[in-house]
Amino acid sequence: MSLFEGSDLYCVRGERAVxxxxxxxxxxxxxxxxxxxxxxGKSSLLRLMAGLLRPAKGTIAWDGRPIARDPEGHNARLHYxxxxxxxKPGLSVFExxxxxxxxxxxxxxxxxxxxxxxxxxxxxxxxxxxxxxxAGQRRRLALARILAAPxxxxxxxxPTVSLDAESTALLTEALAEHLREGGLAVxxxxxxxxxxxxxxxxxDRAAAIDIAEVLG
Numbered sequence: 001m002s003l004f005e006g007s008d009l010y011c012v013r014g015e016r017a018v019x020x021x022x023x024x025x026x027x028x029x030x031x032x033x034x035x036x037x038x039x040x041g042k043s044s045l046l047r048l049m050a051g052l053l054r055p056a057k058g059t060i061a062w063d064g065r066p067i068a069r070d071p072e073g074h075n076a077r078l079h080y081x082x083x084x085x086x087x088k089p090g091l092s093v094f095e096x097x098x099x100x101x102x103x104x105x106x107x108x109x110x111x112x113x114x115x116x117x118x119x120x121x122x123x124x125x126x127x128x129x130x131x132x133x134x135a136g137q138r139r140r141l142a143l144a145r146i147l148a149a150p151x152x153x154x155x156x157x158x159p160t161v162s163l164d165a166e167s168t169a170l171l172t173e174a175l176a177e178h179l180r181e182g183g184l185a186v187x188x189x190x191x192x193x194x195x196x197x198x199x200x201x202x203x204d205r206a207a208a209i210d211i212a213e214v215l216g
Contacts, residue, residue, distance in 0.1 A: 003027050004049075004153060004184055009058035011044050018044050019206040020057075026186070029179045031195055034188040036203035042188035043083070045203065046155050049186060050080040078153040079104070083161075085142040089131035093122055093141055096130050101148040108148070116147035120170055135162040143171060146178075154178060154185040 005025040011018040018041040026032055034042040047053040048060060051067050051074050060067050067074040088096055097117060101108040117123050120140040125133070133141065139162040146154050154175070160168050172194055175185055179195070187193065 004060075004062055006049070006055075006060040007058055009045075009048065009060070010056040011041055011048060011053070012056040013044060017056075019203060022058075022201075022203075022206050024201055026184045026199070028182040028184065030184055031175065031179055031198040032186045033193065033198050033200045034186065034203060035190075035200055036206075040203035041206065042203055043157050046080070046082075046157050046186060046188055049153075050078060050155050051075060052080070076104075077151060078155060079146045079149075079151045080155045080157075081142055081145065081159060082157045085138045087130045087133070087138050087141055089129065091130055092127050093117065093130055093133070094126040096141060097144050097148050100145050104145070104149055104151075113148050116144040117141075119147055119174065120144045121167070136164060136167060139163055140167055140170075143174075147174060152183055154183065154187075156185065156187045156189075158189055159187060160189060160191045 003026060005023070007023045009022045010020040022045070024032060034045060036042050044053065048055055051071050054068065062074060062077070086100075088099065091099065094113060094117065097113045098108040098110070101113055114123065114126070117126055120143060122137065122140055122144065125137065130138070130141065139159075143156075143159055146156075159171055163171065168191065175187070175193070176195060178185060
């Protein structure tokens, strides 16, 4: 049995069936890369994995227990970074990361926040208002959340958008370290990540279904 798995998953958004009969399984130290064209369901699948959406059919489980039975427990074990950077422009860079760290874990450790900023090359910007950041710097600030507080499962949606090659390398290094320590990660991306052994799921090849199959 996989630590984190989904079986016979169907996703419906509005009146559209996005995918069906889809499954995945991850054990400690494994990375799953989601591939597919825009609209294939990569973001929807990540949101299902995060518990932000419910599958129309099927089950997502952690250690054999459906995540829907313990949403708070599941939320406490993951970091989800979506398309939006969710940076508060009126707060400083340090205050932004401390806010998110406290929100996800109930408290913020200043040393951990400072360390996360340093790892993503933002230490010298810690005291400036976030509104002054470039798009790439805002993305790095959002990604710094994965290091500011521990979490077993990282769910990252197009994390390399707005990142240059150096920043992408920093993210890849952080992912590799997380996996070596037994963490799990799911990344939706069009980029190539230098992480050998990653599992891949191509949503363009997921079963095409009719809405009637879900409702029937």
